[in-house]
Amino acid sequence: MAPPSPRRPGFSRRAQYGIFASYVIAVFGAAFALLLVLTARFDPDGHSALQSILADLTSPVSAAGRTALTAVGDVGESIGAYVDAAAKNKAMSRELAAAHKKLIEADVLRVENRRLKQLLGMSADAAPPVARAALVSSTGSSSRRYATLSAGATDGVANGQPVLGPDGLIGRVVSVGRVSARVLLIVDAGNVTPVKRTLDGAPALAMGSGDGRLILRPLTSGVQFKPGDVFVTSGSGGIYRPGIPVARAIDRGREGTKARPMADPARLDFAVVEPVFQMRPPPAPSQVGEPKED
Amino acid sequence: MPRGYEPRLNRVPSRWALIGIPAASVMLGSMTVLVPQISLYPILPPFGLLILLAWRMIVRDLWPVWAALPLGLFDDIFSGQPMGSAMLLWTLVFLVLDIFDRWMMWRDYRQDWAIAGTLIAVVLFLSLAIANNSGGGASPAVILPQVLVSILMFPLMVRLCAWLDVLRWTL
Numbered sequence: 001m002a003p004p005s006p007r008r009p010g011f012s013r014r015a016q017y018g019i020f021a022s023y024v025i026a027v028f029g030a031a032f033a034l035l036l037v038l039t040a041r042f043d044p045d046g047h048s049a050l051q052s053i054l055a056d057l058t059s060p061v062s063a064a065g066r067t068a069l070t071a072v073g074d075v076g077e078s079i080g081a082y083v084d085a086a087a088k089n090k091a092m093s094r095e096l097a098a099a100h101k102k103l104i105e106a107d108v109l110r111v112e113n114r115r116l117k118q119l120l121g122m123s124a125d126a127a128p129p130v131a132r133a134a135l136v137s138s139t140g141s142s143s144r145r146y147a148t149l150s151a152g153a154t155d156g157v158a159n160g161q162p163v164l165g166p167d168g169l170i171g172r173v174v175s176v177g178r179v180s181a182r183v184l185l186i187v188d189a190g191n192v193t194p195v196k197r198t199l200d201g202a203p204a205l206a207m208g209s210g211d212g213r214l215i216l217r218p219l220t221s222g223v224q225f226k227p228g229d230v231f232v233t234s235g236s237g238g239i240y241r242p243g244i245p246v247a248r249a250i251d252r253g254r255e256g257t258k259a260r261p262m263a264d265p266a267r268l269d270f271a272v273v274e275p276v277f278q279m280r281p282p283p284a285p286s287q288v289g290e291p292k293e294d
Numbered sequence: 295m296p297r298g299y300e301p302r303l304n305r306v307p308s309r310w311a312l313i314g315i316p317a318a319s320v321m322l323g324s325m326t327v328l329v330p331q332i333s334l335y336p337i338l339p340p341f342g343l344l345i346l347l348a349w350r351m352i353v354r355d356l357w358p359v360w361a362a363l364p365l366g367l368f369d370d371i372f373s374g375q376p377m378g379s380a381m382l383l384w385t386l387v388f389l390v391l392d393i394f395d396r397w398m399m400w401r402d403y404r405q406d407w408a409i410a411g412t413l414i415a416v417v418l419f420l421s422l423a424i425a426n427n428s429g430g431g432a433s434p435a436v437i438l439p440q441v442l443v444s445i446l447m448f449p450l451m452v453r454l455c456a457w458l459d460v461l462r463w464t465l
Binding site: 019022023025026027029030032033034035036037038040041058061062063135136137138139140141142143144145146147185187188189190207209210211212261264265266 | 325326327328329330331332333334335336337338339340341358359360362363366372373374375376377378379381382385386388389421422424425426427428429430431432433435436437440
């Protein structure tokens with residue numbers, strides 16, 4: 001005999017209606033969910049409100065876990081550091097000597113750079129950071145790449161602000177809770193970063209590909225990017241100030257040059273949130289091209 | 295009768311445990327994305343969905359069809375998908391499984407795994423489509439490793455749920 005189906009409860013009217021009602025609720029609920037999904041395209045902010053409230057509640061959990069994880073990782077690293085210590089020591093001494101020389105050169109360049117920038121009327125210093133916080137968790141099971149930052153509106157974090165690691169750009173804030181914020185990583189397939197090549201300033205767009213890498217599309221035709229080229233933000237379009245390291249090209253693909261992001265958020269202790277960069281408006285057109293009449 | 299003795303026969307299991315343990319296990323599965331790890335590509339299996347499917351395969355009349363709606367809503371809050379994504383897909387999974395139940399009266403473990411595996415793959419690809427609709431642009435190749443890991447992870451989740459099933463009747 002076949003096992004009795006729980007969906008066929010015999011002659012009880014009450015049970016039959018109950019099952020019918022559950023199907024009606026399920027179908028209407030699914031239709032409602034479909035509407036929600038479709039509206040997500042047009043109103044992402046409204047959608048993220050509930051998510052930020054819950055992220056506020058859960059980010060301390062992740063943060064505590066992260067601290068524990070870092071401590072465990074540190075033990076492994078300190079043990080590993082003893083292996084081959086003498087050879088490492090020699091190599092590092094050599095590097096240190098070389099670095100000292102470079103440092104002096106860099107000092108000279110910095111002074112020169114500041115002088116030149118003063119000549120051009122550019123401000124040399126970046127705006128002070130809004131907040132320093134840890135990235136505590138990410139959406140590992142979804143194809144979108146969001147990370148949760150352990151700082152929110154109470155720390156001054158606001159939508160659109162860029163998030164930086166010590167090695168380069170990580171992403172930008174897309175929704176803010178009270179004590180946590182959601183960061184869209186630059187490797188997300190919906191994120192586009194305007195960049196330029198450090199060598200010659202050739203402009204390009206760095207698009208996330210969703211698999212941990214970026215795809216670089218040159219904005220001028222005829223430009224070929226080589227593996228090893230380094231790209232920094234160009235500052236065009238605002239949001240990111242110019243000169244933040246973004247990616248290093250690794251190989252040429254069919255649909256553009258593939259690049260690896262400079263900053264690895266997975267190995268990050270702290271990230272810095274910077275204010276939104278706003279380009280100075282260009283001088284009014286009347287002052288630029290108009291010939292002066294005497 | 296010694297103090298603290300509980301009869302092992304004729305016990306009435308707690309109603310809270312009967313309903314609560316499966317629901318809590320699915321919700322905990324949804325919350326696995328809170329692990330302190332910043333992943334650069336989707337590799338974490340959707341544990342909420344895996345545990346939901348495992349329960350559905352083991353105890354067929356555990357949940358009414360609409361139970362996928364609130365559990366999906368809870369998953370959406372954490373998963374990073376647009377709201378409604380898991381609500382929609384999980385409810386559809388339940389409806390499809392109801393059709394399968396009517397169609398195949400006897401199923402063995404491997405058939406269950408095959409059905410669940412197919413559903414997991416379909417849900418993951420549809421989730422990708424939904425994420426792309428709301429502003430992403432990832433190619434389907436990106437989630438292939440995740441699909442594979444999730445399908446291979448399913449028997450483990452069945453084991454876990456079977457263990458929890460014993461627990462919820464004896465608690």
